[in-house]
Amino acid sequence: MRSLLPVLAVLGGIVMLFAATMLVPLAFAFLGGDAALYAYDGAIAITFTSGLALYLLGRRSRRELQPRDGFLLVSLVWTVLPVFGALPLLFHIEGLSFTDAYFEAASGLTTTGATVLTGLERLPLSINVWRCLMVFIGGMGILVLAVAILPLLGVGGSQLFKAETPGPMKDQKLTPRIAETARGLWTIYFVMALACFLAYRLAGMSWADAFMHMCTTVSLGGFAAYDASFGAFDSPAIELVATVFMLLAGINFALYFVAWRRRSLRGLWRDLEARVYFALLAAAVAGLTLYLMAHRVYPDLGQTLRHTAFHVVSIATTTGFATRDYAQWPPFAPLLLLFLSCFTCCAGSTGGGIKLIRSLLLMKSAQREFKRLVHPRAVVPITLGGAAVDANVLQSVLAFMLVYGAVMVGATLLLLFSGLEVVTAFTAVLSSLNNTGPGLGLVGPAGTFQPLTDFQVWVCTIAMLLGRLELFSILVLFTAAFWRK
Amino acid sequence: MRSLLPVLAVLGGIVMLFAATMLVPLAFAFLGGDAALYAYDGAIAITFTSGLALYLLGRRSRRELQPRDGFLLVSLVWTVLPVFGALPLLFHIEGLSFTDAYFEAASGLTTTGATVLTGLERLPLSINVWRCLMVFIGGMGILVLAVAILPLLGVGGSQLFKAETPGPMKDQKLTPRIAETARGLWTIYFVMALACFLAYRLAGMSWADAFMHMCTTVSLGGFAAYDASFGAFDSPAIELVATVFMLLAGINFALYFVAWRRRSLRGLWRDLEARVYFALLAAAVAGLTLYLMAHRVYPDLGQTLRHTAFHVVSIATTTGFATRDYAQWPPFAPLLLLFLSCFTCCAGSTGGGIKLIRSLLLMKSAQREFKRLVHPRAVVPITLGGAAVDANVLQSVLAFMLVYGAVMVGATLLLLFSGLEVVTAFTAVLSSLNNTGPGLGLVGPAGTFQPLTDFQVWVCTIAMLLGRLELFSILVLFTAAFWRK
Ligand SMILES: [K+]
Ligand SMILES: [K+]
Numbered sequence A, B: 001m002r003s004l005l006p007v008l009a010v011l012g013g014i015v016m017l018f019a020a021t022m023l024v025p026l027a028f029a030f031l032g033g034d035a036a037l038y039a040y041d042g043a044i045a046i047t048f049t050s051g052l053a054l055y056l057l058g059r060r061s062r063r064e065l066q067p068r069d070g071f072l073l074v075s076l077v078w079t080v081l082p083v084f085g086a087l088p089l090l091f092h093i094e095g096l097s098f099t100d101a102y103f104e105a106a107s108g109l110t111t112t113g114a115t116v117l118t119g120l121e122r123l124p125l126s127i128n129v130w131r132c133l134m135v136f137i138g139g140m141g142i143l144v145l146a147v148a149i150l151p152l153l154g155v156g157g158s159q160l161f162k163a164e165t166p167g168p169m170k171d172q173k174l175t176p177r178i179a180e181t182a183r184g185l186w187t188i189y190f191v192m193a194l195a196c197f198l199a200y201r202l203a204g205m206s207w208a209d210a211f212m213h214m215c216t217t218v219s220l221g222g223f224a225a226y227d228a229s230f231g232a233f234d235s236p237a238i239e240l241v242a243t244v245f246m247l248l249a250g251i252n253f254a255l256y257f258v259a260w261r262r263r264s265l266r267g268l269w270r271d272l273e274a275r276v277y278f279a280l281l282a283a284a285v286a287g288l289t290l291y292l293m294a295h296r297v298y299p300d301l302g303q304t305l306r307h308t309a310f311h312v313v314s315i316a317t318t319t320g321f322a323t324r325d326y327a328q329w330p331p332f333a334p335l336l337l338l339f340l341s342c343f344t345c346c347a348g349s350t351g352g353g354i355k356l357i358r359s360l361l362l363m364k365s366a367q368r369e370f371k372r373l374v375h376p377r378a379v380v381p382i383t384l385g386g387a388a389v390d391a392n393v394l395q396s397v398l399a400f401m402l403v404y405g406a407v408m409v410g411a412t413l414l415l416l417f418s419g420l421e422v423v424t425a426f427t428a429v430l431s432s433l434n435n436t437g438p439g440l441g442l443v444g445p446a447g448t449f450q451p452l453t454d455f456q457v458w459v460c461t462i463a464m465l466l467g468r469l470e471l472f473s474i475l476v477l478f479t480a481a482f483w484r485k
Helices: A005-021 A023-032 A039-059 A067-085 A087-092 A098-109 A125-153 A159-163 A178-202 A207-218 A236-249 A253-262 A266-270 A272-294 A301-316 A332-341 A356-374 A391-417 A422-433 A454-468 A472-478 B005-021 B023-032 B038-059 B067-085 B087-092 B098-109 B125-153 B159-163 B178-202 B207-217 B236-249 B253-262 B266-270 B272-294 B301-316 B332-341 B356-374 B391-417 B422-433 B454-468 B472-478
Strands: none
Touching: A005 A023, A005 A039, A005 A067, A005 A125, A023 A039, A023 A125, A039 A067, A039 A087, A039 A125, A067 A087, A067 A098, A067 A125, A067 A454, A067 A472, A087 A098, A087 A125, A098 A125, A098 A454, A125 A178, A125 A207, A125 A253, A178 A207, A178 A236, A178 A253, A207 A236, A236 A301, A253 A266, A266 A272, A272 A301, A272 A332, A272 A356, A301 A332, A332 A422, A332 B391, A356 A391, A356 B391, A356 B472, A391 A422, A391 A454, A391 A472, A391 B332, A391 B356, A391 B391, A422 A454, A422 B422, A454 A472, A472 B356, B005 B023, B005 B038, B005 B067, B005 B125, B023 B038, B023 B125, B038 B067, B038 B087, B038 B125, B067 B087, B067 B098, B067 B125, B067 B454, B067 B472, B087 B098, B087 B125, B098 B125, B098 B454, B125 B178, B125 B207, B125 B253, B178 B207, B178 B236, B178 B253, B207 B236, B236 B301, B253 B266, B266 B272, B272 B301, B272 B332, B272 B356, B301 B332, B332 B422, B356 B391, B391 B422, B391 B454, B391 B472, B422 B454, B454 B472
């Protein structure tokens, strides 16, 4: 039996830091004198004390963490933090169940952006700030997870994410220590956040709106401070800003990191995944614009293009903002959006889903099979960006895809079993597992996850967590082999 | 550029034999003096002449067929025969389009059993005989395809189907020559058909009904001579007979072949796939019975069990008979049935879908990934029934699964694009690709494929053919490598 204790010390430290971030909504509440002012001191006290207790509990057994501890740590971080993140919501919003509060916090910290709350504009500003800040913090965690931790653990072939960055990455490895990588990634993330914040302000948002929606844009999170999401602004300028920053945030942050260290954007232009990402999105916008024009959904090309571009980028990057109820478009359109959300995001971004590079590898692996059928004795290696892909990495990616499919089907059957109709069940799972936010049916862009029963909410919560931790990090904890010495 | 000609000679021979089978409905029409009597002589003449022409065209270039020719041959057989199989329908049914007639014939020959016809009971007996006979003939073809040809071509890891049969198969290979294997398989098939025929008659069907429904039972085809399918009989005895023979026909016929040669059933009891098959079906029947009882769908346990057992076996084995409109059951139930239809049939049967043995292998492959995460340096071989599975076979199976998923998603998007709503689109594709027959929505057990547009019917037809030929046999023809010398 492995010991939990060394991991708990680190978790305790993270929980204490998380408590500190609650000072931000507290400051908003204090300065604005809003009704939720007294929701934070209790939350901060409980969170900090719990973190301290965890730290003290684990301190004695503290040792250098081994890779295997990583599975436990990341799983604990993303399942435990929502408990504390839920506290301000529980303390302020009367009648909110723990199930719903945990869902909301987990949805934030996994940058899913699905909500169980309605009447967002009637909530105190500080509560919305906290919701959005959790998304921003979640994004910070995900960057480190995706670029530094998962590749180390070899989850779902994510070794690939590093190795496949062509050009500069070849002769210059990512700063080995996770802490240093984290600092680099976060600097980029903060610079992007600042630019986004100012751009939103310039485009006409209030300072507070600019802050909150910046938080949920660069993290591809998708929470908004309004029930109507970005529809509340009805501003092409704001939508343009959102689109640009969603696009930028969907790229592998390791590329930015290298570009910054090298003072050169060459690696970015040359990256296969990034190129396919832009090409795919451009094709989807063009195609869907034509489709909606043909169906005369909007009166002219300008409006059609505006709504298509915004929603394609928002859903494909798994952000989840909406300005229109695109579930009302002819059914091909919303389904195409959900389909894109499964694989469009680049690895090493804060987006969800299978990731583009895995999808490319899967396609190549299917292609190889055709060659093999014609030339049974030929050895056909699979290459990506010029380099051959290791057979183990390929098998990991294939296994990822299998488990992804199995979780999708299994969770959908659970939701059906619990009484949901098929479209809501399937898209709620799809959207949760891909960390997108909106689905279709009850959980469509005009709805929320509120109508779901507690059981259904938990299924979606688990799907969000599984998707965020790339399935294996959390599922491996349920194998006997993991716990054996 | 490869030459088509040597394959055409063989195809011509098969087409001529196919013409001969039309004598059966002709005999029924003649003896019964039905209205379609004059539909067959033209069809026979055209079919036979075309076959002869193909034979003569290819005869000069005749040579020993190479494995690669197999792809072309099986693809041609299943795409060309429906053209001729459609003729009697076109000649007799006024206003029937070629699209619909081809769909109906392809649906028969692929043992899918989806129909575009309504008012089946008002059709002349001989037309229904012909529809059902095509299913029976299709089943004969599929057995040879699945047991002898696909493993030879290495499609989708189907080498596995042979190698994994434990016990007797180890020391005694299947009769090497395809022709001899075919004779053996067909003998078993005919014995099963005869038993089924007599059992239906004893259970109360007319001779003609017993013949037609035997044709579509042992082939897991699912065509019926009545719009209400097996609901028309409303007889527990008939349903029991159908259930038993569907169950028996869902097992790998290679096992029967070996049992017959060895005069021993030991191989059958010991086969991993067959055991899982029965266990899975038993569990599904038990589980679904409880579920329907809990939802009080039927007044008592007896009726619930009767309808559950029949529909679980019918849909999971991809047969597609129905006695009740199970689409009206709470949504979990029909979706579970469709889910089962994706993978329950054993390889080497006339059933469709992924096949149980592939699914087992996929599960083991995902399992291995968990072990690998915990012990990154361990070499973990995948075994099935005691023997290690070759890495190439595993990769072929994984590639099969990827292409299966891609075709499912791609065809669904096409149907959505053409204007269908999501449930009909998805389940029409699922049901076609798995060669099941009924889906949900418009194409549910109470409906037909008639409301679909020509384009939509073609998408489903292609899905049926792709599913039947295990995707790769037909898709490989669209690669450049195949046609290179
Ligand atoms: K999101
Ligand atoms: K069928």
